Amino acid sequence: MTAQIDEKSLKKARDDSVSANIKVLENFYSFVISFALTQATMKFIDTCISSGSNVDIYGELALYISILILIVPFYQGMNRFLYDTHVVRPIKKPNDPTSPILLDIYAFLLMSILIFSLGRFLDDPRVFFFIWSSLLFVDIIWSITVWKIQGGRKNPIWAWNNLTFLIVSWAIWIAFYHFSIKFPYSDYVFVILNVARTLNDYKQNWSFYFPPEFRGAAPDETTKVAEIIYLAGPYSNDAPENPDVAASSEKRLARFNAITEAARHYVEKGNIVYSPLTMTHPIDLRMTNRLSSDFWVSFDEAFMEHCSRIIVLDLPGWDKSNGISREIEFFRNKGIEAEHISPQFLQIDQSQEQYRAAFS
Numbered sequence: 001m002t003a004q005i006d007e008k009s010l011k012k013a014r015d016d017s018v019s020a021n022i023k024v025l026e027n028f029y030s031f032v033i034s035f036a037l038t039q040a041t042m043k044f045i046d047t048c049i050s051s052g053s054n055v056d057i058y059g060e061l062a063l064y065i066s067i068l069i070l071i072v073p074f075y076q077g078m079n080r081f082l083y084d085t086h087v088v089r090p091i092k093k094p095n096d097p098t099s100p101i102l103l104d105i106y107a108f109l110l111m112s113i114l115i116f117s118l119g120r121f122l123d124d125p126r127v128f129f130f131i132w133s134s135l136l137f138v139d140i141i142w143s144i145t146v147w148k149i150q151g152g153r154k155n156p157i158w159a160w161n162n163l164t165f166l167i168v169s170w171a172i173w174i175a176f177y178h179f180s181i182k183f184p185y186s187d188y189v190f191v192i193l194n195v196a197r198t199l200n201d202y203k204q205n206w207s208f209y210f211p212p213e214f215r216g217a218a219p220d221e222t223t224k225v226a227e228i229i230y231l232a233g234p235y236s237n238d239a240p241e242n243p244d245v246a247a248s249s250e251k252r253l254a255r256f257n258a259i260t261e262a263a264r265h266y267v268e269k270g271n272i273v274y275s276p277l278t279m280t281h282p283i284d285l286r287m288t289n290r291l292s293s294d295f296w297v298s299f300d301e302a303f304m305e306h307c308s309r310i311i312v313l314d315l316p317g318w319d320k321s322n323g324i325s326r327e328i329e330f331f332r333n334k335g336i337e338a339e340h341i342s343p344q345f346l347q348i349d350q351s352q353e354q355y356r357a358a359f360s
Contacts, residue, residue, distance in 0.1 A: 022082045025105055032112040033075055040067050040119030047123065059188055060122045066191045067118050069198050070132070074115065074139075076209055077158070078108055084208075085146075099146040107142040111135060125187035129173065132194065136162045155337055157204050165197040207335030229266060230307035230331070231275040232338075233259040234321040241360075254357035255315060256281040258348050261355075262313045265346050274303050297326065304330050311339045313346075315358050 044064045048057055085098050114135040121127040143159035169190045176186055202209060235255050238245040247255075256277055263275040280296075300323075304310075310331045318324055328338045343349060343358075350359035 022086055022101075025082065025108060026079060029075065029078055029108055029112050032116050033071055036067070036112075036116040036119040037071070038119075039116070040064055040122055043119065043122045056123070059125060062188045062191045063118075063122045063125060063128050066128075066132075066194050067115075069195055070118075070135075071115060073198055073201050073209070074111065074135075077205075078111075080208060097150055099149050103142075103145070103149075107138065110138055111142075114138065129169075129187070129190050132190070133166060133170065136166045136197075140166070151340075158201055161197065161201050161204060165193050165200075169193050205335075227272065227309060228307045229271055229273045230304055230310045230327070231259060231263055231266070231273055231278075231313065232310060232318075232324050232327050233262070233277055233313040234315055234317045234324060235259075235277050235281070236323070237317070237321065248357070250357045251360065252281065252284075254355050254359075257354045258315055258343060258358050259313055261348055262311075262341065262343075262346055266311075274307060276300055276303065300327065301330060307331075308336065309339065310336060311341055314340050314342055316360075 041064070044060050047060050082104065085104070086101055114131055117131050118128060118135075121131065140159045140162050143156040143162075147156045147159070172189060172193075175181070176189075233255060235252060236247055238247045238251065259275055259277045263273050263278050266273045280299075304327065310327060312318055312324060312328070331338060343355075348355050350356045
């Protein structure tokens, strides 16, 4: 008798295995962070007791506060990334690539070691600065690597934030060193930049750190708001060849066919989709009076306000479409990054008559 494989049980076992690995990493990271804080606290207290210099005490206080400010987003970001990437993402987007969990484990291990080292050098601001720089550098390299592995779709704005403040910090440090600029707290200027980096990080990634379910009680199945996808694609201009010229009626029809096929793909998978081209192209064919672009902007935004995701169908010319750029920016201001899908993934290509003009 052949044993029957229970696919649901097998999937659950795999999911449980991933969750267990994530839990172990979170516990280890929590331990290292706690150890680093304990070490930094003890070192600062020893300085307060033994040192008679206000510069030493206030300097170490600045670095101690810097560690506290630095640890919170790193620790919170690590937990959110692991949960979002290895638990939620495989369920919501099973066809999308994810970063290898082993890569994430070693990256977070290295970053936790560097955070631990910060607590050891409260009395040496230059070494502290070098370790802080190394921490940001490792985070940047890891973030960009993950971004590339996952298809380069979701812009790693936290990496660009770290890179910006890292460059500015080193520019100031080199200027101070080159021109021999020295005052009582000159070695601690980068602490201000660390605070600014953290504040800007939270500002840019607020929806990542604090998704809706983290801002109150999680809604149950009967009360939660449905997720609505806004499906975007190029339509009115003749991009990529002539982005400043209106597209032909043939090209607009082919784009309509392509975007409607993409909408069908998502709807059949059980998603709620608003496809503006699917809705407005038939209206456009019947209109006798042309309305201003301002009207269509407000028309689209009335729907976008209620959507929680934006997916762009990457037909030729999408990146030269002013409308798509405006739509992406609208969602970005809501803390939502655009997702992209290739027409070829949906078997939409120029070999099929109904789509051919969309690729010209």
